Amino acid sequence: MPHEEAPHEEALSGGNASGAVVRIGDTVRKPWTASTASVTAYVRALRDAGIDAPEPRGRDEGGRQVIEFVPGELAIERGPMPPDDLYRVGMMVRAIHDASAAYVVPAGSVWQSAIAAPGAELVCHNDLAPWNLVQGERWVFIDWDAAAPSTRLWDLAYAAQSFALNDTSVPPDDAARGLAALVDGYGAGTALRHGLPEAMVERTAAMHELLRRSHGTGTEPWSSMFVQGHGDHWRRVTAYVERHREIWARVLRE
Structure with missing residues (x-):
């Protein structure tokens, strides 16, 4: 089978307390922590209420949280x-x-x-x-x-x-x-x-x-x-x- 290349990861700067944060395509990946599930539930509720916040998209194969990348x-x-x-x-x-x-x-x-x-x-x-x-x-x-x-x-x-x-x-x-x-x-x-x-x-x-x-x-x-x-x-x-x-x-x- 042909070797599948790993997606390109672009390191994102500017954060101080979130650990290693990278961009892959239209997503951001950052460490999954003990509070991530609670924060994700909260952000989803805000989005359901009409607040424009980055969409949570679960976890990747490395266990990181996957979040919508917002351009700007x-x-x-x-x-x-x-x-x-x-x-x-x-x-x-x-x-x-x-x-x-x-x-x-x-x-x-x-x-x-x-x-x-x-x-x-x-x-x-x-x-x-x-x-x-x-x-x-x-x-x-x-x-x-x-x-x-x-x-x-x-x-x-x-x-x-x-x-x-x-x-x-x-x-x-x-x-x-x-x-x-x-x-x-x-x-x-x-x-x-x-x-x-x-x-x-x-x-x-x-x-x-x-x-x-x-x-x-x-x-x-x-x-x-x-x-x-x-x-x-x-x-x-x-x-x-x-x-x-x-x-x-x-x-x-x-």
Whole structure:
């Protein structure tokens, strides 16, 4: 019989915590973990509810998870997002949260989350950020592996900070306008708007603490990330978000 060549595997860069990730044709392959079955069930439920997320396609012969490859460019590679785009991101986050609120978590579900959430209101992506948003013909959030129970406020705080307040060189009044656009797109009510400034401080501080603590214990991949610039970045961002939280509070009230 003729020898069948193995499919070409193209290594994908950009991820930090997903292990070896490759593209084969119109699919992405990444390690199958203890939480993958639970995450897959959740993502399928979101897709059934109308959320455009990468389609889970089972396991390959090597035991890896197979996921739809979504063509496009990562938002972080496009530079600062204009207010209209941030408004659209806010709408996307709200749609995900509303669909998640209707999801009944099956008994025995297993989740992996590096940062403890302050509650379990609904299952959240937990990394809704410009490094996980593909922009092309479709706008799609990818890398759902860290999905786990959390709260709207905690998840929105991370998304709002990472999309609108992640560049500490931006004057805070300018950054605040982007923050307002995203939160307006989300349609946040008074309670969320009131809680966001402090929640963003706590969420960014938690990210820096994860990296710092992991470096002390040698826990990967966070330990290496800490010395590769991520530690300094999250230290600066935490200080920026905390220093200007009165500006964030004012613009969200307005």
